[in-house]
Amino acid sequence: MTTDRKQTLLNLAAAVLLTACGESTPVSDQPRPVRVAEARSADLLKQAVFNATIKAERETPVAFQVGGRLVVRGVREGSRVESGTALFELDQSDFALEVGRLQAERIVAQAELKTATADLQRIQQLLQQQFVSPTDLDRAENRVQAAQGRAGAVDAALALAQRQLTYTRLSAPFSGQINHIGVEEGQMIAAGEPLAILYGDQLEVVFQLPVQYAEQVKVGGLLDVSIWNCRQCATTATVSEIGSATRENVGTLVVRGVLADSHPHLRVGMSGRVRLTLGLPSGGVVIPQQALVSWKDRPAVWVVDAGGNRAVPQIVEPGEAIDDQVVIRNGLTTGTRVVTAGQHVLSVEQPIRLLD
Incomplete structure (x- = not known):
């Protein structure tokens, strides 16, 4: 075994013995690179x-409940309108014809119902005199019921057609401004198709x-x-x-x-x-959250001295955390420099080197 190797083994053995006996390793004289930040007034977080x-x-899309050909565009882009103002209108001719047809059909249905009702009344009187049979009465009642059904169906169809006729005129449901108009007169419009947006x-x-x-x-x-x-x-x-x-x-x-x-x-x-x-209490300073460490089981920060050569642990009282910042209620003053990176490997009295 060479002399150098023997010396190395002896040094290792000595180090092990010192560790076993509780001896601590001296603090390195090499400056530890760290990053720092200044404590600012907590009022900045308010x-x-x-x-x-x-x-x-x-806001609502403006659309017809029926389809048809657009014949009137009564507003321009950005127009200010009052509630009830006419905005657009469809060709009403087909809808008006349907209303007219159903009105004529209603007249016929009402006449049929009136005739059937009169026949029923006459047969009821004849039955009392035993000039007709109960079967004749049943037939008369059935005719009245059928006429009532037809008249009701025509009335419902007429009411629907009249509503659809009113749907051909589109008015502003509330006051506001018309924007995003995407149609022109003469264009075929589908039911429910947005024509514009009312704000x-x-x-x-x-x-x-x-x-x-x-x-x-x-x-x-x-x-x-x-x-x-x-x-x-x-x-x-x-x-x-x-x-x-x-x-x-x-x-x-x-x-x-x-x-x-x-x-x-x-x-x-x-x-x-x-x-x-923000409803934060007054006073205190704010620092980056990563500056906080634990020292002797209490929250602390490493404070840089005036010369920027060393840092010492300082017990603090943290408060509210906002984003990546934390309020320090006690233990620091505005302008104090604290270590934000490298503090977890620092030792007391160890030299430091501030990074840009």
Whole structure:
């Protein structure tokens, strides 16, 4: 065995003996690279901003309940209409002819019913005088029932035809603005085919709220709303509805708020932002959540000294966690630098090197 190999074995044996006896390894003099962040005022977390879209509180596709040829388009794209305003009209000729035919048929059916009823009354009198048999009475009653059935069927068909005639005129069900008109006069229209979309006058703002903010938003609460490229459109909204999380929006809630006023430049489909004031307690600082570690079974952070050469553990009192940030209620002040990466392998008095 060579002298070098003997020396190596002796060194290993010594290290094992020192470990067994409880001796600790000296702290390395090599600086440990770490990343740091400054503690900021927790008041910065009292507001959260979310992307939002302007929508109409009421909107509906405009469509006929019957099909036919469009003869009147009474509105233009973007027109403002009042409830009951005529929007579109179909050719009524076929519907009017059907109403006329059924009206004539109703006259015949009513006459047949009147005749059958008179015959029944006459036979009832003759039966009392025994001039006719009970079989004749049965036949008369059956004729009356058949005439009543025909008259009822004609009345129902006439009522339907009259309703369908009224369906050829399409009016606004509520006041608002007409958009997305996709038809022209002379075009054949199918029943139920959307011709346009009617947006109600009352506008609302809609946005996705992460579930961690759910306790901060209540129905009836106020929201600050700003619109991209429209400073004068800034307004407020009152929360009207807080939806539930869906498969499509896992981890978020759909929130709707009714706008306090509608600026003339506001339009459905505009994008903007909603600023939410959070109900957090005053005071404290905020740091990245990854800075938190456990020191002697208590929450702590590694605080960098003024020279940026060493870090020491500092016991802290964490508060609310918002996104990737956490509020520290006690133990830190604004501007204090804390280690956010590399702190789990730090030792007390070990030199550090700050990474950019």
